[in-house]
Amino acid sequence: MIASFSEERFPLRVAFGTTGGPERRTDIVRLSTGYENRNQRTRHSWRRYDAGSGVRSVEDLAAVLHFFEARRGRMTGFRFRDPFDFSSAAGGAAPTAFDQPLGTGDGETTTFTLQKQYGQGADAYRRPIRKPVPGSVRIGVAGAAQGDGFAVDATTGTVTFATPPAAGTVLTAGFEFDVPVRFDMDHLSVNVAAFEAGDIPTIPLVEVRP
Template structure:
């Protein structure tokens, strides 16, 4: 069987909903003699880290994760993971709509528009690329009107492609659910059944990757 760098398979949902973790950023801070600070962010994009161990509720869950770990060859193969808190274009607890996120403006020539999720507002807003949308969940609107004609959505890359370029000035918006591309950040899952039954849950770290 061929080994791939990324699998479109999703980490078991029932375990994902109990995991802990979230976005991480790396910022260097130097305090000057004047008392002011100089701050520099190393990464332009945040990196998400999770601990799947906190989602384990039973030995059956543990066995499921071990099986998935073997299928992914440990750290070798990336896979999809559903962030329990941040997995949709809409605000938490709200339904997805085709006008949730602005993904571009028509210029009469451009046909491809990558999905993004925007955090904050104005010039300082963070535009997060969405590269693993959930198939069948993406809704697109052009000029405020939802449409499904003359376009295709790549669930592997997160790119929306139009047969004909949207008209000049037309706002292209999108709503969607999405997964985070991650991999295991360990090469061994050390299991002690007696310790697990006594409440000692193993740490199973996951880290976001660029697919």
Template structure:
């Protein structure tokens, strides 16, 4: 039986909340003879990297990561990871509301909208696709009015589907919690229990993937 390339299983939360990491950008810079430079963004989307080793606090954590590593077959299978700093649609410390993020504007015909999160404002804003919302966490509003029914959310893709198309010009907003799709960036876990107890924390790199 063939294994799926992505599992909806989540990396152990107690380890994830102590991990380190964040987004990476790739920018090519060419210095011209005039002293000016040209800059080219290699990737349209940032790629997040994490080190789960910094989240290990006990032998129980170590055992949980070992079990999860084996279940994911090392690098083979992707999985969900809770970013300790950036995992909701709301500003840090604020509660999620249905007005947090605009995900589209009704045109009287479209019924499917993709969740996204904006970073920055105006022309410099970056819209990040959110493809792994936490099941049951998504709140939706049309024209500033929260909806209790009339829509469904695919928690495996981040697609919101409405029973009827929103009216033309109606802003569609959403609030949500989400995970980052990642995989292990190693195929071997090297763990020395004695060294771990002495404070030598193993390096367990994770890298964001497209699910």
């Protein structure tokens, strides 16, 4: 049986040169008064990429072809490193235990989900992080970095504390992360002669909810 998601990462050297980013869908109705009603269809954005722009050599093409076949085209999702947004720290800096809010202890809850915040205050968007890079997660409790006392599930983005954090305790986290995506095509058209003449293939990827 073919898995619906693979924890293998898309070739990193190709990912660094891709184009793409977040997408949202907003319904806009213009009223007769000139004002607009705007409604967002989904709570969370999703991302689209074109990995074709990251292909720089015939070797890159071969690596993508191999990866495409292993994933059975659109069948199986996989990890992808967004070259623009892969760290909890600003500007892609190394993560610290205090980069992002994780939650607030209530004396009972032990499991929290990693998230990355965009913006400030009530208007901030909090993006769930489901695919942290194994070994990259740092945890802070009440302003102190923790070396143990918690476990991270790198396949779901959940952090489980051995002991429930006390009520009112501020929890923070830092991490690197991948985006869960799949190929958005079942046909990979490769032409080596055209590539050498400057024709870069289109390799669309779309974010999924694993």
